[in-house]
Amino acid sequence: MAKTAVKSPPQTPPANPNPVAAPAKRRVLIVDDHPIFRNGISQLINHEADLHVCGEICSAAHALTAVDELKPDIVVLDISIQGTNGIELMKSIRALHPVLPALMVSMHEESIYAERALRAGARGYVMKAAPSEKVIEAIRRVLSGSLYLSDAIGGRLLDTFLNGRGSNVGSSPVEQLSDRELEVFRAVGEGRGTREIARSLFLSVKTVETHRAHIKDKLQLKTAPELVRAAVEWVNREANL
Template sequence: MSPKHRVVICDDHSIVREGIKQVLASNPGLEVVGEAAGGLEGLALIAKVKPDVVVTDITMPEMNGIDLTKELAKEFPEIRVVILSVHSRKTFILEALKAGARGYVLKDSAGEKLLDAVEAVLAGESYLDSPVAGHIVDEFVKMPSPVEPAGGGETLTDRERQILSLVVEGFSNKQIAEKLFLSPKTVDNHRAKIMSKLGRRDVIGLVKYALATGLVDPDTWGR
């Protein structure tokens, strides 16, 4: 039996922490190994138990979730962070991503999206809730972005463009595999080739490329 992935929850409301545990319990491969009501308490707990993933709110006493994420990025860069917050303003979202968060989910859709986000970041992906993705698009369309691939200049195949469009829409490798009737491993291989061809290292870079090349429509994507 494969070892379970370990999760720590940081939120100052006990009822929210309990709800998160119930959502994560639907995946038998996940184990909640600790919870904290504040950022400093969470940092001390994380240093002790060394989880694979941290699910954290932004607004917390002593240390907020963005500052906690920054500390984790410095001290434990291998730990993935998923932000679960009521804040949908792009300033919060961008700060969280800059701090090192790999996922961002709004609390009002947590029941549907949180488990997908945790599974995605464990698979080495990033995850943005759909309304969150819309705000990121709004920010990026204001910025110049190179249209040409930053890698070796190779063009994408039709299948790679199809997978790229699903990636930037926020689908995980597992979900893409189900939609296209492929194995998750095949999708993972395609995704690696896409990143290599385009010279992008993360989903944000893929979003910028997709917007610049017209692969996705900035007026409707993420809405």
């Protein structure tokens, strides 16, 4: 009588003693006072396999605390935020966390603000109107240790470096203003008076008046009404870019 072959049970492959852990997602902190933008960019980032939004902050007052508590790998911030502006906040982040990379994502014209952002410590600047893939590309570029700028601004800064020319050559007179003067100029164009500007920027009225005087000199404006008119026109023009 033929013997029935006995089948051995299927062998379970041995467990990998050294499993390869999935790479950790890079943590992104968003600092922006526009809820719609914060929500949109957070969704965009969280759809990426290698990125994760670890926090959303709307004001400068909470941004530095969030950096300490959340330990992001990169900060993405706007120029316009509650309590100060992104340039001044960038300077504070840079002073306290000199190796933390940051990317400025803003609606404001890069020809005015990109170089200022880099001087303040940001590693890149991208317009909010840019395609979403450009924003993700910029984040990854900055995380890798590189700079990110549009071709136009990158070429301009390279030309400045190679030819040893000042960055204001052939540019708008507004670019001659210091970071604080530009902040005051924008506030004037938004219809804010001297005392309101002083309160919002934590400056004395006298300091704001001094900034206004310097702005008039640099822009060759003679009177306060001329300053207001020029500031309003500039703010409106930038809003329509």
